[in-house]
Amino acid sequence: MSSTNAKTLIFWSAMLVSLTILLCLASTLSAYYSSPEGLERVSGSSHYTPSIYLGVENESTDTGPNSTPCATTTEINAEIPPLIDPNLLNKTDDASAAVPTVNLFVPIATTRPSSLFARILHPLHPLGISDSVISNSTIPTNNFYTNMFVGDRDQPANLYPYMVWWNQGVGGDYGLAISHTTKSQRAYGPNPEANPVEYYLNPIGIRSISFSAVEFDASMTMSLTSPSAFSINVIMSPSTSKYGSSRSLLIPLVQGTGFISGNYYNLQPQFNSIVGFKSLTARSSPRSGVRKYVADLYDGTSWGIYATVPSGQTFSLSLSSSSTIKASARVNNVLVQIAEIVNEGALDNHAGMYATSATVFGIATGSQGTYTIDYLSSGSNNAGSLLLFALPHHVTSFYSSMSSRALGFTMDSQTKGTMSAYSTSQLVMVETIPTEIKFAPWTSVPGKSANYTSRAIGLISKAAILEVMQDFDAQTNLDSVYFSGKALDKFAMICYVAHFILKDSTITATCLTKLKASFSRFARNSQIYPLKYDNTYKGIVSGIALSTGNSLDDFGNTYYNDHHFQYGYHIHAAAVIGYIDSDLGGTWVANNKEYVNTLVRDVANPSVIDIYFPFSRSFSWFHGHSWAKGLFESGDGKDEESSSEDYNHAYAIKLWGQVVGDASMEARGAMMLAIMKRAMNSYMLMNNTNTIQPPNFIRNKVSGILFENKVDHTTYFGTQIQFIQGIHMIPITPVSSYIRSPGFVQQEWTSLLSSVAPTLTDGWKGILYANLALYDPSSSYKFFTSSSFQNAYLDGGASLTWYLAYAAGVGGTTS
Structure with a gap:
């Protein structure tokens, strides 16, 4: 053998x-x-x-x-x-x-969510679903x-x-x-x-x-x-x-x-x-x-x-x-x-x-993982198996034995190219999962590595000293789960840089103390609109729409829009806080584990054994990415706008699993990232060689909004090119370079953004130049260290501290 x-x-x-x-x-x-x-x-x-x-x-x-x-x-x-x-x-x-083998779908918990979350029945009753089904499903x-x-x-x-x-x-x-x-x-x-x-x-x-x-x-x-x-x-x-x-x-x-x-x-x-x-x-x-x-x-x-x-x-x-x-x-x-x-x-x-x-099941052994969509069936036929259609990202990751099940013909899908016919009751996929990407800056640019020169450390330290003096509570105690999460995560990354890159105990202590205090407001559920546990759809929702009567408030959180985007920021911030605190010998993780795990269970419950949340609310193990649209009628079906905030939530789950010692959660988050990389680069991030999306669409480079039935190169909040491309970038983290390849980023920058970025004067400018570090870290670093740089170029979820640390951490400086 x-x-x-x-x-x-x-x-x-x-x-x-x-x-x-x-x-x-x-x-x-x-x-x-x-x-x-x-x-x-x-x-x-x-x-x-x-x-x-x-x-x-x-x-x-x-x-x-x-x-x-x-x-x-x-x-x-x-x-x-x-x-x-x-x-x-x-x-x-x-x-x-x-190298232990890890079951990817071990329940996080099976207990009723804490009484910290008041119980409600959702104002939108699911039509055609009986009370018995609601109670038991x-x-x-x-x-x-x-x-x-x-x-x-x-x-x-x-x-x-x-x-x-x-x-x-x-x-x-x-x-x-x-x-x-x-x-x-x-x-x-x-x-x-x-x-x-x-x-x-x-x-x-x-x-x-x-x-x-x-x-x-x-x-x-x-x-x-x-x-x-x-x-x-x-x-x-x-x-x-x-x-x-x-x-x-x-x-x-x-x-x-x-x-x-x-x-x-x-x-x-x-x-x-x-x-x-x-x-x-x-x-x-x-x-x-x-x-x-x-x-x-x-x-x-x-x-x-x-x-x-x-x-x-x-x-x-x-x-x-x-x-x-x-x-x-x-x-x-x-x-x-x-x-x-x-x-x-x-x-x-x-x-x-x-x-x-x-159903879906899967395992990981080191950096190798597999997941299987297992179809339950009834009846009998001549083939002895089902006729199924697989999406392109399934086919390119199929285990070798799947080739014997191929029937040799295809059917067009709505927005994901052609689907291939198979005679099988299982779709078995194999992925190499990103076990090496953790908290530190990481790049897929060949030959690049961290180089924190004394000048770089000085500039990063200067930025951190100024940014930790900001009012954390004013930026985090908001009526929005989304914007609160972005701010918490921004400050978390400043704390990370202070402790692990600058190794400055004074800045770390100041940052961590303030951030823990701001985060504790959410862990106590005493923010402006406390979260509720919905007994109808079995999830954690903001109370904002219950108070205002507007289902679209806070991007529709109460109606299950964008939970993975929003809670992803909170989970990532918690992972960073816990990582630093544990390194300092603290007990913050143990004290906050149940609260953060509840957020993870809401967006990404891994098991039907946990009857208090639906299995994998956001991420579709069939489509290979999440759907953002919740309880809203739509002629074109489900959709997702921000691919980057999607993979950010999987990255957050991976890191939180690492911090709490949940090997299944950590490996599952990594598997989700591996699947997202394949699926997103097939359907949402379009390299010049993409053959799945129509030839007359791929020059857009990003899907804009990917629906089940249409693809529209726009956003829900505007049509400017920096909005459309930038919403697929934020936040820039170590996992960004894993999903967004240097070649793709270069094509996008050269064809669409290089002439636009210099003209901007708001936070989108910083986003575009931070994304530039994914293929040209030197130019990105020069932008953020330029004497003409202004704080107005920073989005509310971004800091100069992190952008400098990231650009330098992926080889942006040599002196």
Whole structure:
């Protein structure tokens, strides 16, 4: 065996060892879902197959949403071995190993949040979600399906590659509409001939085909159950006054799924299209019990309709009009799967099995880590696995065995390039995680290293002496979680420089004493608008909107906007304070651990075992970055503006994990950074060689605002170029150079910023020149040491002390 193969075997053996813990924890998932979930082995197979109740209330033993299809097991094709072999899971960890293997998803805590946070019910009740589900589940607030329980509930949920929404009578149709758009349908503007264009978007409302039923009309209802990070169950029901309560259509919405699948219970299926059906053809069955139809639409697309029909029932479809396909009779417990036909053979091979939900698990061993999105499934098919679509950043990090699962065809996504088809129930990704980046200035510029000359130390010391004399309370005791956090973090970095770079005990003592006092106001929750614990969505929110009645106050914090941005600053400040205090022999970390951990749990709870917060509220383990939009209706779906404040929150989690000795948290933060680096440089930070975003958009260098359905090179607060580019820079920290490569920064500076930066007179000027240190630290250092430098060039979250220390710390000075 080669050395490389031996290392690979050791690595994956370690991964499988750690999964023992995860599978044991799975037995307690019933505390999270509204119905129990377990893991069942398939007889004669080496692969474990999850069997899940979908969490529908008032379940029946014979008919209804929780009958047989949800409890059937998966047939495993022996020709496609499972990626995870459970026979290896009975090993135990070797505690003496030189490099321990760390489970990335260990709960931070499972206790009820402190009574420090007053309990509230959120003013926005999730529509279509019962009180029982609210009580027994955690509801993600920044997930792909928020549109389905806020506002008018008729805006899209972007599953990728498909888009679905509740059609409430448009075109006379009632049901779940399905759309898939291609890059040829995108609109570019405002001048489509420009290069770069300012934005591109995909059309919405093109109802290619929809799940419906003859019984559906304006009195139908849509309820939601089993909310999770990757999926939710949609239950559509006709009027109970007309038809009683035993009729429903159950559709699990799962990210990346190759089919949209629905289970009909005591309904007469109907399928509608606003595009129009040109023809409907019955085709040969791909499998016993599966009926196949192909619907050709007037736009040139074709859609496959596959029905898995229990023995003893008849099922046939026919065109009743150019816009309607109707089943011949009412059916029960019939699974219907719909997909656009790109590769008909692949659809045939995978029809009959569908994804019901997904989970994620992962480990890290030193700087090597892996994470797996594991899809739970129901039914059976010829392939023995699911048809899934992977995003570009998944594919480039796939474990080598994934190549055998590739099907060789793609579908366009909305804003993340083309997705690749795989026959698998697991997406397994491998990353090298940044274990070496900690608190000290760090750079990826080749040949550069810290050089704190005596002159540099003198200049940094002069700046620190002046800046520690500022009024910390005046800058931190604000009515904004965001701006308070930025100020706390600014002063934390001054304290760091004073202690670890200047090694000046006097400046350190002054800075740390003042900063601890300012931070303690938040740790006591006695700021202007104290934080509350929301029993509805199970999270920590500012009380500002409860007082003002404006959901957008403090950037929408009360409605779960931007939590990772805002709390990320607080967590990072706490990590720095704790790092310094621990070095001085203090106990600050122990005294503040519960408070800071609560903030981490709100934005990045790593486990469904912790029932007091949703799993990974902000960061999407599917998309590879966070979504900032919370409980707000949006036709273009979730969005994120500031990539840099996103990775700053992951960096903060990594450092806080280091300070408190939580190896899982530290490694998880590092894994998030590794994934963000890959995803952000695919979708949000565009090098000249980027092939994922449209060629006529990449010259913008940054996405501006990345939505699920459009990309707009702008900001929510202005259209000046320094705003658009700069919001993807702040704050400049040691991890900035890890995400923003020297080559990318140089391209952005040369093409967009070098002519603008010298003309600025406000804090954006300092931001741009601090970012310059990521590829040209010498020019950055010269700017901040220039006799013409003014404090007006410093943003409210920035200090001259840190900018000087960073530029010098990454090789900006030689004398």
